[in-house]
Amino acid sequence: MASPAIEDQSVRVRVAGKINLTLRSGPRRADGYHSLATVFQAVSLFDEIEAAPAEPGEFTVTMHGDQADQVPTGADNLAIRAARLLAKEVDHEDAGVNLVIRKSIPVTGGMAGGSADAAGALLACSVLWDLDITPDELRVFGAQLGADVPFCLAGGTALGTDRGDRLVPVLSRGSYHWVLAFSDRGLSTPAVFGKFDELGCGAGTLEPPEDLLNALVSGDPVALGKALANDLSEAALALRPDLGRVIETGLELGAIGSIISGSGPTVAFLAPNESAAVDLSVALSGSGACHGVRRVTGPVPGARLLG
Numbered sequence: 147m148a149s150p151a152i153e154d155q156s157v158r159v160r161v162a163g164k165i166n167l168t169l170r171s172g173p174r175r176a177d178g179y180h181s182l183a184t185v186f187q188a189v190s191l192f193d194e195i196e197a198a199p200a201e202p203g204e205f206t207v208t209m210h211g212d213q214a215d216q217v218p219t220g221a222d223n224l225a226i227r228a229a230r231l232l233a234k235e236v237d238h239e240d241a242g243v244n245l246v247i248r249k250s251i252p253v254t255g256g257m258a259g260g261s262a263d264a265a266g267a268l269l270a271c272s273v274l275w276d277l278d279i280t281p282d283e284l285r286v287f288g289a290q291l292g293a294d295v296p297f298c299l300a301g302g303t304a305l306g307t308d309r310g311d312r313l314v315p316v317l318s319r320g321s322y323h324w325v326l327a328f329s330d331r332g333l334s335t336p337a338v339f340g341k342f343d344e345l346g347c348g349a350g351t352l353e354p355p356e357d358l359l360n361a362l363v364s365g366d367p368v369a370l371g372k373a374l375a376n377d378l379s380e381a382a383l384a385l386r387p388d389l390g391r392v393i394e395t396g397l398e399l400g401a402i403g404s405i406i407s408g409s410g411p412t413v414a415f416l417a418p419n420e421s422a423a424v425d426l427s428v429a430l431s432g433s434g435a436c437h438g439v440r441r442v443t444g445p446v447p448g449a450r451l452l453g
């Protein structure tokens with residue numbers, strides 16, 4: 147049991163999950179990745195990462211939350227990998243950390259839950275270890291851990307190109323009201339990209355989608371709802387045809403747009419305003435079409451220190 151004095155030194159960070167408002171993908175590259183043009187939006191569904199001092203060389207993680215048992219707690223945990231990578235990159239030989247993660251972002255849900263924990267661990271450990279490090283350096287380390295990690299550090303609304311890890315902020319007016327429909331099981335990102343290759347999907351262009359960028363500048367949810375598009379949808383639906391019924395139900399219940407987030411299976415429904423989002427979440431929950439429903443807003447900031 148750590149002494150109160152040691153507990154007081156712990157650092158807490160909050161990190162948001164993301165949805166992809168649009169995702170265009172090219173074909174598989176020689177490095178196994180796909181070049182993307184994707185607009186991310188961070189939404190108000192957060193994981194919390196606490197980093198407490200540990201003996202040199204000690205790296206542990208404890209997971210809390212409904213899906214905690216679906217996440218590895220050994221060296222494969224993305225937060226542990228992030229902490230070890232950071233220690234190595236800055237030559238911190240005495241580094242050690244005990245991490246506690248309170249998970250709300252669904253696991254293998256297409257909302258970057260693992261990447262969020264990696265981003266949170268990078269920020270929390272950099273503060274715990276009192277490192278002199280810039281946000282840009284953290285972003286470079288993050289990109290080594292996963293294509294989504296740089297966005298999880300940054301948050302807001304951003305265009306991601308290359309593997310999705312080269313970011314440019316996108317001007318977005320106002321706040322959007324989303325209803326997330328969760329699935330009872332996850333979808334593997336590599337499996338969805340594999341199906342994408344097999345089906346030969348994709349719009350064939352990696353130009354940033356102008357209709358979507360214009361909709362975000364105008365702050366008009368109806369225009370945004372029409373511009374949502376995801377090249378991975380066909381592949382996700384081929385692997386999980388049941389998601390078609392979820393999408394139909396949300397649209398029938400009044401959503402003004404829908405999108406499978408990233409590689410799925412989470413479906414994000416856009417509502418025109420807060421009260422419509424409340425009505426939609428109640429109706430969708432009552433319909434039994436999905437495993438769980440959560441109302442969120444976006445954009446919100448990325449990884450941030452708490453307390």
Ligand SMILES: C[C@@](CO)(OP(=O)(O)O)[C@H](O)COP(=O)(O)OP(=O)(O)OC[C@H]1O[C@@H](n2ccc(N)nc2=O)[C@H](O)[C@@H]1O
Binds near residue numbers: 166169257291310407
């Ligand atoms: C599809 C997206 C869309 O935002 O999100 P999720 O649905 O996973 O949340 C991302 O591109 C996922 O990012 P992330 O989950 O960090 O990917 P990584 O760990 O780097 O890669 C996992 C695997 O996904 C595939 N992958 C990922 C990104 C990319 N641009 N091309 C790919 O082909 C590769 O097979 C890779 O081995």
Ligand SMILES: Nc1ncnc2c1ncn2[C@@H]1O[C@H](COP(=O)(O)OP(=O)(O)O)[C@@H](O)[C@H]1O
Binds near residue numbers: 253256261
């Ligand atoms: N801290 C973590 N949180 C969630 N998933 C993790 C974590 N560490 C490792 N993983 C693994 O990373 C993979 C991707 O999970 P996740 O990021 O939640 O999904 P997605 O890529 O669909 O957003 C899963 O196989 C999961 O077991």
